[in-house]
């Protein structure tokens with residue numbers, strides 16, 4: 001889907017949200033029956049003042065921080081795969097990562113958990129402007145909107161969140 005090689009895909013809702021926010025493009029995301037629900041979760045260690053958020057979801061992280069009432073300056077570092085050990089090892093670290101059972105968080109001593117969005121398998125197609133139709137669609141499946149905190153200020157979730165280079169400071 002991302003490389004435009006195919007017109008329809010089956011993937012995780014988390015992947016779709018991150019891609020929409022990062023690219024500024026729309027997808028039509030439709031829910032399949034739940035298979036194994038996980039949660040994109042903010043986590044850290046109790047008592048820390050995080051300066052760095054490690055994540056495979058930098059666009060979701062920026063959107064969430066932008067929606068926070070009093071966001072603190074924080075560096076966003078993109079990592080792929082399991083990040084719990086890196087977060088634990090950095091005394092000013094936090095993370096935005098995928099949690100299913102919570103066992104990996106617990107094993108790494110990450111004891112502050114804030115679930116931001118539930119994610120499961122979904123069907124995804126590109127949304128074509130201006131009418132929003134898709135090349136292939138499965139209208140019997142319910143549409144999943146982007147999370148409410150991904151709404152651009154004063155606008156709709158279809159508008160991209162302002163970009164920031166990975167690793168930069170958000171002020």
Ligand SMILES: O=P(O)(O)OC[C@H]1O[C@H](OP(=O)(O)OP(=O)(O)O)[C@H](O)[C@@H]1O
Pocket residue numbers: 080081082083084097098099100101102103104105
């Ligand atoms: O809450 P838990 O049940 O402990 O699962 C959480 C772990 O699962 C995911 O990794 P996964 O095994 O999917 O591999 P990957 O992220 O490295 O691809 C995720 O990155 C966490 O590391």
